[in-house]
Amino acid sequence: MDDKKTNSKTRNAIMEAAGKIFAEEGFSKATVRDICRQAGANIAAVNYHFGDKKGLYLAVLKYYQEISFETYPPNLGIRETQTPEEKLRVFIRSFLMRIMDEGRPAWFGKLLAHEFSEPTWAFDILVEDMIRPSYQLLMEIVAAILGRGVKERKVLLYSMSIVGQCLYFRHSHPVISRLFPREAFGAKQISELADHITRFSLQGMREEKNKNNPEVKKCKKK
Amino acid sequence: MDDKKTNSKTRNAIMEAAGKIFAEEGFSKATVRDICRQAGANIAAVNYHFGDKKGLYLAVLKYYQEISFETYPPNLGIRETQTPEEKLRVFIRSFLMRIMDEGRPAWFGKLLAHEFSEPTWAFDILVEDMIRPSYQLLMEIVAAILGRGVKERKVLLYSMSIVGQCLYFRHSHPVISRLFPREAFGAKQISELADHITRFSLQGMREEKNKNNPEVKKCKKK
DNA sequence: AGTTGTTTAAAACAAGCGTTTTAAAATATT
DNA sequence: AATATTTTAAAACGCTTGTTTTAAACAACT
Structure with missing residues (x-):
């Protein structure tokens, strides 16, 4: 039946x-x-x-979920030869695409967003199958950027700062479109947003990174 | 009637x-x-x-809304004599308190969060009365940090990055508590979170700030 | 005190929801 | 072709929702 x-x-x-x-x-x-x-x-x-x-x-x-994963694999384009910084850029871009795309492959992202704001009984399944692996990948990248010896709590905080930005640029449509009707934050702006979030976040982690990677301090030549 | x-x-x-x-x-x-x-x-x-x-x-x-505003005025503790950086720290802390506090003064924050995820007809009122002034204050602070001549789109992007972090640390409870049951992100961690977000964001804006405030480039002595 | 207006109480109404029942049609199987 | 199985269709059931009706209790005021 x-x-x-x-x-x-x-x-x-x-x-x-x-x-x-x-x-x-x-x-x-x-x-x-x-x-x-x-x-x-x-x-x-x-x-x-x-x-x-x-x-x-x-x-x-x-x-x-299957469709979404086939369209945007969690580690899409990430190669082991890349630097952690490049991996982060790729991760953010892929993440944004998965949650901001329109049309049928995006339905899963919207389903997820609804689960996020009012979890049903299916939420636990989604967390384990979908969110946990993604978070783990991000935290590995962040940990690699920050250098060894960094506290796991720090890794989590920085990862959450990154995820928070990505989700907000997706979630804030109702607010932003009212506050700034002329500004667009849609699928066409993914590249711009990914670039912004990546640079913002990499700089945001620089202090902690330098603390854990004590190397020669020198002037930036610019 | x-x-x-x-x-x-x-x-x-x-x-x-x-x-x-x-x-x-x-x-x-x-x-x-x-x-x-x-x-x-x-x-x-x-x-x-x-x-x-x-x-x-x-x-x-x-x-x-009245209660919430009386308890946490939008510009709580912000004095005109402070540097923009200090104003940002105060803003973030005040914002976190308003959305993360528990008890009756926090009810408004939760009402707002629900409006955010599924807007009702009352959403427009809230945006104008509550969110717009707050956003305007934040964007003025951000603009002051980034220096004059910065594009308004840039100011908006950086402001959204900051707001996104704050909201996520509040919103992500259902996910984080499942992924990392031992990590706490509640009212007691507001200071830690405010500090993290402030430092992360200030660093994240440093490059853009330096671009608009061309001053003597010198080595950080540390 | 008596009248008027205000506030509470219980019950019922109409609409929408997920679900079930019943039976007919379509399809497959022998 | 006849039978068995799967699929569609229409109607109704039981429940919950916001709202309204009806009437009784309370308060205020001349």
């Missing part, structure tokens, strides 16, 4: 509509009636194909 | 309970039944005293 594993037209249509609506409204505000109407299916189809609303949500979550 | 301007016991009790519940649940998830039960009042009391749920929400919003 749970999974009619076979692909049917209405099942696919529901997955599509549900992805869009859950991404827009979040779990609690999205209604199965809306989803079914948009999918051109009957109200009972959701319960038949996915058991209940939760089952549909979980299926949607897993499906679009 | 709108405002029974007189203060009655049940009206005050409803304001109190509504502040708590709206802060916890947000507008849409909070129910008038819950509020009235917790206030020891009848279900019809909210419609009688405030017209409808929206009227109650608006009253709560304005009431606790």
